[in-house]
Amino acid sequence: MPLLRSNTADKFIVDRRKPHRNSDVARAVRRTRDRLSQQAGSLDFDRELLKLHARTMVVGATAIPILVLAIAATGLLAGLDKKIGIWALFTLLCYTIVAFMARRVERTEASQIDPSQARRDFLIGHFLCGLGWAWFAWFGCDTCQIDQFQVIKAMVLLVAMAATAVMASSLGGALLATFAIPVAVYAYAGSRLWLPIEVIMAALLVAALPFFAYVARHLNQASLMLMSFRSEKDALIAEVETAKSMSDEARRRAEDANLAKSRFLASMSHELRTPLNAILGFSEVMANEVLGPMNNPTYRDYAHDVHESGQHLLDLINEILDLSRIEAGRYQLNEEPVM
Numbered sequence: 001m002p003l004l005r006s007n008t009a010d011k012f013i014v015d016r017r018k019p020h021r022n023s024d025v026a027r028a029v030r031r032t033r034d035r036l037s038q039q040a041g042s043l044d045f046d047r048e049l050l051k052l053h054a055r056t057m058v059v060g061a062t063a064i065p066i067l068v069l070a071i072a073a074t075g076l077l078a079g080l081d082k083k084i085g086i087w088a089l090f091t092l093l094c095y096t097i098v099a100f101m102a103r104r105v106e107r108t109e110a111s112q113i114d115p116s117q118a119r120r121d122f123l124i125g126h127f128l129c130g131l132g133w134a135w136f137a138w139f140g141c142d143t144c145q146i147d148q149f150q151v152i153k154a155m156v157l158l159v160a161m162a163a164t165a166v167m168a169s170s171l172g173g174a175l176l177a178t179f180a181i182p183v184a185v186y187a188y189a190g191s192r193l194w195l196p197i198e199v200i201m202a203a204l205l206v207a208a209l210p211f212f213a214y215v216a217r218h219l220n221q222a223s224l225m226l227m228s229f230r231s232e233k234d235a236l237i238a239e240v241e242t243a244k245s246m247s248d249e250a251r252r253r254a255e256d257a258n259l260a261k262s263r264f265l266a267s268m269s270h271e272l273r274t275p276l277n278a279i280l281g282f283s284e285v286m287a288n289e290v291l292g293p294m295n296n297p298t299y300r301d302y303a304h305d306v307h308e309s310g311q312h313l314l315d316l317i318n319e320i321l322d323l324s325r326i327e328a329g330r331y332q333l334n335e336e337p338v339m
Helices: 022-036 043-059 063-078 083-107 115-138 149-167 174-193 196-287 297-328
Strands: none
Touching: 043 083, 043 115, 043 196, 063 083, 063 149, 083 115, 115 149, 115 174, 149 174, 149 196, 174 196, 196 297
16 A cells, blocks of 8 residues: 655654745845846936926926916016917916826826836927917017016026926926027027127027026936935845845744754654663663573673663763753753852
């Protein structure tokens, strides 16, 4: 009859059939090192920058529209025609489109964002907003009662440019996409009159555009560096957690090994002492001739040697068990005075 292998673990040994976490720990270590070696220009950082830009545009969605409404109200009070109102509606519509795109990107998971598509959509939206500012830069004021209207337009464009440089710094090229055409239109409109103040304001705007682009680029790099530091921090935390998992695994194995040793010693204590005590007893009976004299003295000496050897083996087993009890903290020491 074939022997059936038992599916239950022996009560004196540790069950090693349960899966360990070695493969999971190794995979976690590899993932952590991959994250530590991640470069700043990766797609993950591009997605994070797009999410940051979308969040900034959503939070500051009312900043530039308020500026547009203030300009429109001031222009109507100053005597500008209704074109300023139409311009305000067009510009508000463009910024509303950008705000909706930003809200959509903000609500989308970073892993599901297509960086190139989202970046292209944002740049198109900012370009449409730039068309609104180009329209504003083309405005004239022949009948209004505002002195130095070109200077006021330049100041308004500078304010809008500065606000865009700060808000859209996470999206590279957004400032140029928004204000390259307005600055060119303002410079062209000012060159027709060729007054000193017009030329100065046009030169100021032309110089301000690369300056604000430089500021926006540095803000973008600062954001990218912060993301890199945060990623490295998270990776180091993951590395620490991985090391802790490995140490916990090693400790669990050590505890299992210690438990297996204790169970083995307990089993051997029972399995060895029972027959050993029987051998000691029979050898002592034979050596002391309790059941009668032995005619052969050699056999009596053999029985005496067997008894001494068994006693030595029993003492050795007791010492091993005493050491295991001391390791387990279950051995009670009795203090006695030493004379």
